[in-house]
Amino acid sequence: MRKPQRYSFTTFDPALGEAGFRPFLPLTLTYGEQSLLANGLLDTGATVNVLPYQLGLELGVVWDKLTTSLQLTGNLAQFEARVVVLEAKVSDFEPVRLVFAWTQADNVPLILGQVNFFMEFDVCFYRSQLSFEVCYKKDV
Amino acid sequence: MTMTELMPMLRSLSRAEKLHVMQCLVSDLAQDESDLLRQNMSYPIWSPYDAFGAADTMLKVLAAENSSHA
Numbered sequence: 001m002r003k004p005q006r007y008s009f010t011t012f013d014p015a016l017g018e019a020g021f022r023p024f025l026p027l028t029l030t031y032g033e034q035s036l037l038a039n040g041l042l043d044t045g046a047t048v049n050v051l052p053y054q055l056g057l058e059l060g061v062v063w064d065k066l067t068t069s070l071q072l073t074g075n076l077a078q079f080e081a082r083v084v085v086l087e088a089k090v091s092d093f094e095p096v097r098l099v100f101a102w103t104q105a106d107n108v109p110l111i112l113g114q115v116n117f118f119m120e121f122d123v124c125f126y127r128s129q130l131s132f133e134v135c136y137k138k139d140v
Numbered sequence: 141m142t143m144t145e146l147m148p149m150l151r152s153l154s155r156a157e158k159l160h161v162m163q164c165l166v167s168d169l170a171q172d173e174s175d176l177l178r179q180n181m182s183y184p185i186w187s188p189y190d191a192f193g194a195a196d197t198m199l200k201v202l203a204a205e206n207s208s209h210a
Binding site: 043045070113 | 185188191199201205
């Protein structure tokens with residue numbers, strides 16, 4: 001059984017001070033033969049995972065080959081989205097299939113939400129220590 | 141002025157002066173935090189909140205893919 005992996009919160013704008021720190025998780029996404037390393041924002045308030053448009057293109061996903069359209073909410077509602085399933089590897093945990101809403105929006109982070117990131121991984125946030133722990137569900 | 145130069149000066153202050161400095165700094169920090177959000181500005185929230193229809197569709201697609209890979 002693998003032990004939980006601990007990560008630090010990350011800030012991309014020191015000018016924001018303490019408020020600028022966010023829980024970004026490094027993970028490898030794979031689609032077919034194409035893989036890339038990305039940082040996903042752990043967003044427990046997000047109902048679903050969201051893949052930004054450019055990231056999907058870099059993975060070789062072809063928009064016209066995806067047949068299931070989605071209606072997202074909030075500011076993402078104005079952009080078309082389609083369903084894509086990727087393989088994701090976090091640390092040395094087993095690879096898992098993560099389903100994403102691939103949005104045509106680009107100025108949005110890679111979002112890891114309830115469906116289905118938090119269904120596959122247990123996460124404990126230690127915000128006061130600017131860190132979080134991730135554990136694969138099957139290792140619990 | 142560096143921290144190395146500043147700290148001895150701060151330590152030489154009276155107790156009341158030290159408390160006053162702390163209060164000023166805490167107030168400035170609080171003001172910095174509130175300045176992050178300004179009036180009459182919109183701040184887009186990208187999180188897909190309450191997207192239950194999308195979630196249902198996505199879980200069905202995932203289940204179908206998992207069955208075909210099994």
